[in-house]
Amino acid sequence: MSTALPNTTVARRVPCEACPLRDNEHFRDFTPAELKFVSGFKRGELVSEAGSMILAEGSHNAQLFTLLSGWAFRYKTLEDGRRQILNYLLPGDLVGLQGSVIGEMEHSVESLSPVVLCVFQRDNLPNLFENHPGLAFDVTWLASREERMLDENLLSVGRRSATERAAYLIAFLYQRSEQVGQGRSSRHLIPITQQHVADTLGLSIVHTNKTLRKLASRELIRWHDRACEVLDPKGLAEVAGWDGLSESKRPLI
């Protein structure tokens, strides 16, 4: 399933002031004071290869991260190994808030591609709430956004057909990827295997394969080795009966 590879914590490289994500129009601007605080909040960077475990279910000393680049996913498993992928993480997403707020992680996080994460000092979170209400609100905003995504996901798994579900998932990941500008360079490739798709949609791997081939035969996607190329994002959204993501600016911490 997941091959846990050694993570490497590296000394601070990218200063927040020069964070490449800040150029992106989809993120809201910081005040200079906020930027300064976040810069101090940041402890370093974590660089990992594809397929490494970033956070483990049950861990109590989990750190707080923001994904800087790459793809990852959150998941839970049952005793007998059945796995459910809950959501995907793209640049700008906050990781590990549960650990910081509740005290224990109830899901795991694993990378799909090489990733770089900003590491924050988690016991500094109360300080953030004390002194930077705007940032505190941003944290809540991000938690609320995650909830929205989960709601839509649950609707999908609970009530959409296999084809609709698959189309929704791929359209969803495509849009998110576009927003953070991952797509430009790499011809809209989503770095997942069919097993990931199956574990996201709550389907078997065999049926997932057949469903994806159907989408491929309709020229909506093309499947590559460990990656999905999106040919027709609008067509996918239409198959899924999905309106698409809202366009509003989001915070970045």
Place this chain on the structure above:
Amino acid sequence: MSTALPNTTVARRVPCEACPLRDNEHFRDFTPAELKFVSGFKRGELVSEAGSMILAEGSHNAQLFTLLSGWAFRYKTLEDGRRQILNYLLPGDLVGLQGSVIGEMEHSVESLSPVVLCVFQRDNLPNLFENHPGLAFDVTWLASREERMLDENLLSVGRRSATERAAYLIAFLYQRSEQVGQGRSSRHLIPITQQHVADTLGLSIVHTNKTLRKLASRELIRWHDRACEVLDPKGLAEVAGWDGLSESKRPLI
């Protein structure tokens, strides 16, 4: 499906200082300053009968509530009417945060029983973040808790069998109900129809019925008119392969 009945906003009755929920050991204590602020934050109460719509998907001027007593649920629907229930609301739960944070509700909320809700002035939320970081943290805590519940739900719908799912749902609602002391008086009755169960589990109503009868024949539950009586909560959790809710104290706003 849902019969929207007229809601009645009533002048403030229960002062926060005398909030009956505060006696419950599962909720954390407030500082006097916090209590005073929340008291001022509160605008009045909303009393509704069973089956009324509290919040509607798509609404922009949604208010922020805390459920004081009764049962409700959050749901989303697809164009063609397929409905997915996302989660249930019990006393002490915050309702409508999405509307306050993101600006638009992406799900609806409907009551299952007569309910009383505290109504908060939503444009006062930034004020709360400014002046009461402890309460702001509580809001985030509650959002994070909702996320945890959704995660477990998604795991359930995606990867558990019909019987496991049903057992999990009922055990889950039972435990939550117990925590807020709804059960004492009413012999552990959960006020839902089998249609609600079906729409929560992502199953058809017929199959839901057959699954529930199976649980009933195993003496785990007894079904009543529009209500589920829990006979063996431990047995249910065992069938579901579920550990149960964490016991830690939670905030109340």
Place this chain on the structure above:
DNA sequence: CGTCGGTTTGATCTAGTTCAACCGCCGTGG
């Protein structure tokens, strides 16, 4: 007394699962 929402049951059908193979690719070890 008729109607309506909720529950129940049996029969039939199908979307999706499970089992079983096979292919191509790549990295490993002899």
Place this chain on the structure above:
DNA sequence: CCACGGCGGTTGAACTAGATCAAACCGACG
């Protein structure tokens, strides 16, 4: 150099969990 094993993807066949269809029951209520 080749043999191998493992992973990701693909395909067909048999099977089953759960859907759909249809009908009936029951209590509440106007």
